[in-house]
Amino acid sequence: MEFDKIIMLIIAILLDLFGLLCFILSFFGVGIAISFLLDIIGGLTIGLWSLLKKGKIGLTKKALKHLIAQGVELIPFLGDISPSWTILVLTS
Numbered sequence: 001m002e003f004d005k006i007i008m009l010i011i012a013i014l015l016d017l018f019g020l021l022c023f024i025l026s027f028f029g030v031g032i033a034i035s036f037l038l039d040i041i042g043g044l045t046i047g048l049w050s051l052l053k054k055g056k057i058g059l060t061k062k063a064l065k066h067l068i069a070q071g072v073e074l075i076p077f078l079g080d081i082s083p084s085w086t087i088l089v090l091t092s
Contacts, residue, residue, distance in 0.1 A: 005089065008049050012085035015042045019073075023080035035080050039073045042085045050092045057092075065091060 019038055025031030047066045051059070069088040073079035 004049070004053070005092070008046055008089045008092075009086070012042075012046055012083075012089040015046070015085045016083040019080045023077060026077065026080065031080070032076060035076070039070070039079060042073060043070050046085050046088060050088055053092055055092070062092070 015038055019035060022031035022035040022038065025034065043066075047070060050066055051062050053062075065088055069084040072082050072084045
């Protein structure tokens with residue numbers, strides 16, 4: 001596994017764990033705003049990395065994977081409990 005993928009995997013796992021924490025905080029009315037911020041951070045870091053990463057997969061497939069992960073993350077509550085960023089990194 002490449003060094004950049006390991007770094008992105010760590011970031012993705014942390015973002016997904018913080019998303020799970022936001023899911024719990026959503027019951028107290030605090031987590032949704034934080035969750036939206038995590039979605040932006042994930043899209044800018046992991047999303048851009050997956051699109052710019054050189055590899056065998058074409059840009060269209062990379063963009064589709066990114067859009068699916070970003071779309072799932074933007075759905076309230078579902079994005080908090082789904083490990084989309086981790087899955088995106090593992091499949092990139």
